[in-house]
Amino acid sequence: MLVEEVKRCVEKYYPKGIEIRRRIHQYPELSEQEVETAGLAAAVLRELGIETRCGIAGNGVLGIIHGAKPGKTVLLRADMDALAIDEAADVPFKSKKPGVMHACGHDGHTAGLLMAAMALNELKDRFSGTVKLLFQPAEETVGGAERMIAAGVLENPRVDAAFGCHLWGPAEEGTVLVKSGPLMASPDEFAVTLSGAGGHGAMPHLTADPALMTAQAIVQFQSIISRRKDPLEPAVLSVCMVHGGSAFNVIPESMEMRGTIRTFSKELRDFIPQEMEKTLKAITLTSGGTYKFELKKLFPPLVNDAAAADFARKSAEKLFGKERVKEAVPSMGGDDFAYFSEKIPSCYFFVGIAPKGSKVIHHSPYFKWDEKALQVSAACLCQTALDYLSV
Numbered sequence: 072m073l074v075e076e077v078k079r080c081v082e083k084y085y086p087k088g089i090e091i092r093r094r095i096h097q098y099p100e101l102s103e104q105e106v107e108t109a110g111l112a113a114a115v116l117r118e119l120g121i122e123t124r125c126g127i128a129g130n131g132v133l134g135i136i137h138g139a140k141p142g143k144t145v146l147l148r149a150d151m152d153a154l155a156i157d158e159a160a161d162v163p164f165k166s167k168k169p170g171v172m173h174a175c176g177h178d179g180h181t182a183g184l185l186m187a188a189m190a191l192n193e194l195k196d197r198f199s200g201t202v203k204l205l206f207q208p209a210e211e212t213v214g215g216a217e218r219m220i221a222a223g224v225l226e227n228p229r230v231d232a233a234f235g236c237h238l239w240g241p242a243e244e245g246t247v248l249v250k251s252g253p254l255m256a257s258p259d260e261f262a263v264t265l266s267g268a269g270g271h272g273a274m275p276h277l278t279a280d281p282a283l284m285t286a287q288a289i290v291q292f293q294s295i296i297s298r299r300k301d302p303l304e305p306a307v308l309s310v311c312m313v314h315g316g317s318a319f320n321v322i323p324e325s326m327e328m329r330g331t332i333r334t335f336s337k338e339l340r341d342f343i344p345q346e347m348e349k350t351l352k353a354i355t356l357t358s359g360g361t362y363k364f365e366l367k368k369l370f371p372p373l374v375n376d377a378a379a380a381d382f383a384r385k386s387a388e389k390l391f392g393k394e395r396v397k398e399a400v401p402s403m404g405g406d407d408f409a410y411f412s413e414k415i416p417s418c419y420f421f422v423g424i425a426p427k428g429s430k431v432i433h434h435s436p437y438f439k440w441d442e443k444a445l446q447v448s449a450a451c452l453c454q455t456a457l458d459y460l461s462v
Contacts, residue, residue: 073194073197073454073457074389074390074454076194076197077190077194077390077450077453077454077457078390078450080189080190080193080194080453081186081187081190081446081449081450081453082446083189084186084189084190084449085186085445085446087185087186087189088182088183088185088186088442088445088446088449089182089442089445091111091115091181091182091185092178092179092181092182092442092445093164094111095108095111095151095173095178095181095182096162096164096165096166096172096173096178097164097165097166097167098166098167098168099153099154099166099168099171099172099173099178100151100152100153100171101152101153101154101155101171101211102152102208102209102210102211102212102213102215103129103130103152103208103209103212103213103215104130104152105130105151105152105208105209106130108130108151108181108206109125109130109131109132109151109206109208112132112134112151112181112185112206113125113132115185115188115189116132116134116185116188116204119188119189119192120192121134121135121136121188121192121204122134122135122136122137123135127219127222127224128208128215128218128219128221128222129208129209129215129218130151130208131205131206131207131208131215131218131219131222131224132205132206133203133204133205133206133219133224134188134203134204134205134206135201135202135203135204136188136191136192136195136201136202136204137195137201138195138196138197138198138199138200138201138202138460139195139196139197139198139199140199140200141199141200142198142199142200142201142460143199143200143201143231143232143459143460144200144201144202144203144228144229144230144231145200145201145202145203145230145231145232145233145234145456145459145460146202146203146204146205146224146225146230146232146233146234146411146415147184147187147202147203147204147205147233147234147235147452147456148184148205148206148207148216148233148234148235148408148411149177149180149181149183149184149205149206149207149235150177150180150181150207150208150210150211150215150407151177151180151181151206151207151208151210152177152208152209152210152211152212152215153166153171153172153173153174153175153177153178153211154171154172154173154174154175154211154434155170155171156170156171156172156174156434156435156436157169157170157171157172157436158172158174158436159436159437160172160436160437160438160439161439162439172436172438173438174433174434174435174436174438175211175433175434175438176237176238176424176433176438176440177210177211179238179440179442179444179445179448180235180236180237180238180448181206182445183236183444183445183448183449183452184204184206184448184449184452186445186446186449187204187448187449187450187452187453187456188204190449190450190453191453191456191457194453194457197457198457198460198461199460199461200460201228202456202460203224203230205219205224207219207407210406210407210408214369214370214407214410215407216370216407216408216409216410216411217370217407217410220410220411220414225411225414225415230415231415231416231459232376232379232382232415232416232417232418232459233379233408233411233412233415233416233417233418234379234382234383234417234418234419234420234452234455234456234459235408235411235417235419235420235452236419236420236421236422236448236451236452237406237419237420237421237422238421238422238424238440238444238448239421239422239423239424239425240424240425240430240431240432240433240438240440241400241402241425241430241431242397242421242422242423242424242425243423243425243426243427244423244424244425244426244427244440244441244443244444245391245395245423245443245447246395246396246397246422246423247387247391247395247396247397247420247421247422247423247447247451248396248397248398248399248400248420248421248422248423249375249380249383249384249387249396249397249398249399249418249420249421250375250380250398250399250400250401251375251376251377251380251381251418252374252375252377253335253336253372253373253374253375253401254373254374254375254399254401254402254419255372255373255401255402255403255404255405255406255408255409255419256305256307256333256334256335256372256373256401256402256403256404256405257332257333257334257335257340257368257369257370257371257372257405257409258331258333258369258370258404258405259331259332259333259334259340259344259366259367259368259369260329260330260331260332260366260367260369261329261330261331261332261344261347261364261365261366261367262327262328262329262364262365262367263285263288263327263328263329263347263351263362263363263364263365264325264326264327264362264363265281265284265285265288265325265326265327265328265351265354265355265360265361265362266281266324266325266360266361266362266363267279267280267281267284267322267324267325267358267359267360267361268324268359268360269281269321269322269323269324270321270322271320271321271322272319272320272321272322273320275322278322279358279359279360280322280358281315281322281323281324281325281326281360282315282316282322282323282326283358284326284354284355284358284360284362285313285315285326285328287354287358288328288350288351288354289310289313289328291350291354292308292310292347292350293308295308295343295346295347295350296308296343299346300339300342300343304335304336304339305334305335305401305403306332306333306334306335306339306343307331307332307333307403308330308331308332308333308343308347309330309331309333310328310329310330311329311330311331312327312328312329312330313326313327313328314326314327314328315327332344333403333405334372335372335374335401336372337371337372340368340372344364344366347364348364351364369405369407370405370406370407370409370410371409371410371413372409373405373406373408373409373412373419374409374412375412375417375418375419376412376416376417376418378416379416379417379418379459380418380420382418382455382458382459383418383420383451383455384396385458386451386454386455386457386458387420387451387454387455389454389458390450390451390454391447399420399421404433406419418455420451422444422447422448422451423444424440424441424444426441
């Protein structure tokens with residue numbers, strides 16, 4: 072059975088996967104700087120004799136495995152970029168770059184997909200169709216997936232479905248979490264500047280205080296979430312940065328704040344910024360100030376196709392049994408795999424990495440996980456691709 076062959080191949084290539092993961096982890100690269108990581112992925116693919124294209128939308132890499140006969144085309148994706156965090160985790164392969172670390176698991180995504188590539192390449196005489204292996208830059212920032220799609224990675228041959236996975240700190244290690252429908256939110260960014268008339272802190276009646284306007288705005292923004300939208304529709308509005316002022320006794324001329332809006336639907340994604348502007352207009356009108364509101368829409372919500380999710384779930388169950396395959400809980404985190412899910416039937420799933428009874432926190436300087444998760448992610452990607460191409 073192919074399931075047993077997949078397990079055998081993944082076990083065979085596990086030591087190589089660990090070696091690759093540790094190399095990437097020690098030399099992490101920020102978004103749009105993934106030169107060495109992309110070079111390593113390309114070198115591994117070429118060593119396997121896999122058709123390889125480099126320099127796509129910056130540092131993107133695409134490997135193409137052709138099966139024994141013509142058929143459908145499936146795409147498997149991994150992101151490669153790291154984060155601007157100084158690593159504090161106690162691991163023997165700690166980042167050698169101060170201020171940069173893989174704090175979200177993208178080193179594991181890349182290594183896991185390369186393990187899947189090794190297995191699929193060994194089994195290429197056993198399937199029909201084509202597998203595209205996509206190693207993507209800039210997931211954490213500008214949305215490298217959109218750029219790679221614009222560069223044509225879904226064409227020649229045309230991709231019929233896409234799959235990807237994320238090592239997932241909230242879930243117990245050894246588990247696979249899948250769901251159809253909305254899985255991850257749109258991570259939009261906003262910036263607000265509130266301006267007034269500064270002056271002496273002892274004479275606030277002679278000013279139009281932007282600090283007070285900012286405080287009112289922060290509080291009133293939360294009423295949008297709690298009172299102005301349907302409570303059954305999830306959303307998050309977080310003010311994460313506030314800047315202004317230069318002395319303890321001087322009311323400033325202006326204050327700035329930045330934050331994020333997280334939603335799962337287009338309607339709510341449009342509604343919340345509109346309500347924020349209404350709030351800002353009312354506050355500044357009654358306070359004698361002015362405002363500037365800027366919205367930067369990042370990735371769309373990530374919505375899994377029902378049929379693709381069913382494929383991923385059944386493939387994971389073949390490998391690990393139903394008891395280890397769970398229903399995923401939607402996350403307010405975002406991922407630019409959403410661009411693939413907008414274009415073609417797709418499924419993004421989670422692979423648990425938390426020791427039983429604990430959680431692993433993403434984007435933390437203490438982020439770490441057991442490398443046995445590589446076997447789970449690689450096997451799931453490989454089996455899902457094989458199952459999809461067999462029907």
